[in-house]
Amino acid sequence: MNGYNRVILIVLDSCGIGEMTDAADYGDVGANTIGNIARAVGSLNVPNMAKLGLGRIHPIQGVPTAPVAGAYGKMAEQSAGKDTTNGHWEMVGVKLEHPLPTYPEGFPREIMDEFEQRIGRKTLGNKPASGTEILKELGDEHMRTGFPIVYTSADSVFQIAAHEEVIPLDELYRYCGIARELLVGPHGVGRVIARPFVGSNGQFTRTANRRDYSLLFGRTVLNELQDAGLEVIGIGKIEDIYGGSGITGGVHTEDNMDGVDKTLDYMKNVDRGLIFANLVDFDAKYGHRNDPAGFARAIEQFDGRLPEIVAAMREDDLLILTADHGCDPTTEGTDHTREFVPVLLYGKHMQSAIDIGTRDTFADLGATIAENFGVPNPGIGTSFYQMIKRQEA
Structure with missing residues (x-):
């Protein structure tokens, strides 16, 4: 059979x-x-x-x-x-064969400067963090400034968090595409991840509109x-x-x-x-x-x-x-x-x-x-x- x-x-x-x-x-x-x-x-x-x-x-x-x-x-x-x-x-x-790059001290300045120049905004964060904790820490500042939150973890990831009413999903996904173009070669992280969230006044919740942008x-x-x-x-x-x-x-x-x-x-x-x-x-x-x-x-x-x-x-x-x-x-x-x-x-x-x-x-x-x-x-x-x-x- x-x-x-x-x-x-x-x-x-x-x-x-x-x-x-x-x-x-x-x-x-x-x-x-x-x-x-x-x-x-x-x-x-x-x-x-x-x-x-x-x-x-x-x-x-x-x-x-x-x-x-x-x-x-x-x-x-x-x-x-x-x-x-x-x-x-x-x-x-x-x-x-080789570990993907990780960034326990955050991403190097040359990467962040180029990313900010290409998206036309400053960023917040740039450090390893829990996805929920960094929203508690920086969510309100993000709401005030409109600056996306960039963070990583012990994994090979470049994560971008943004409130869906501050940075619309299409714009957040565009930012992720830009990051994916930048993060190649020695800085080729496994994934760039869109982390949209909603809420207000320190009470934030991540939504199901996450997207991952992977290396091939x-x-x-x-x-x-x-x-x-x-x-x-x-x-x-x-x-x-x-x-x-x-x-x-x-x-x-x-x-x-x-x-x-x-x-x-x-x-x-x-x-x-x-x-x-x-x-x-x-x-x-x-x-x-x-x-x-x-x-x-x-x-x-x-x-x-x-x-x-x-x-x-x-x-x-x-x-x-x-x-x-x-x-x-x-x-x-x-x-x-x-x-x-x-x-x-x-x-x-x-x-x-x-x-x-x-x-x-x-x-x-x-x-x-x-x-x-x-x-x-x-x-x-x-x-x-x-x-x-x-x-x-």
């Missing part, structure tokens, strides 16, 4: 499952996003992911180990770093799928992460549950190809804000929607759940953490309780998708398709 006709790949952003062997190099010894969350809240109630083998990957408080209907394992990251960009690009076959790092499995005439649908920030390369269609989302809704919508209409979603709330709302209770609720909320996704699957669909890095909310810092990521797979004609083991690279996922659809794998990675292929009904 031929391979799966559709692959539904959902990235549970930042849901790592234990420190990698090189975690000490990143200051992340002891990081275990899902495991530490479960301990922090007492127990994690995720019966549907448990059925797919989550508890067999790593002991998690409250998550049983059997029975399992599907395949399970974990993946190590080979790329340098622990960012969204690194993780997602490695999934589709690109290993980033080469040809991927997504390009091969597109060239073969297959649909590649990006849901959430997927289209932005890959700069639209290899994406045939896509939609941004409001939050995790909207991401699930959009995934279900595309499952009704896409006949063949890859439906690729990122659910970012785990990371943005809870991981970076050191909120293990909120993170746990978000995981359990997604688990409660998983039966809808399974029910919407066709006989020849493959569901894959994974993550792109960790963001352990129980650790002292607010940054991403260098962790293994879980892989859970399910198909209605897949054998049960398949342990795919610990994969050497995230790129094994892209290689598996390539083999399933019979397209070349332009990058690294070893397919595990033969372990999880469809069985005769």
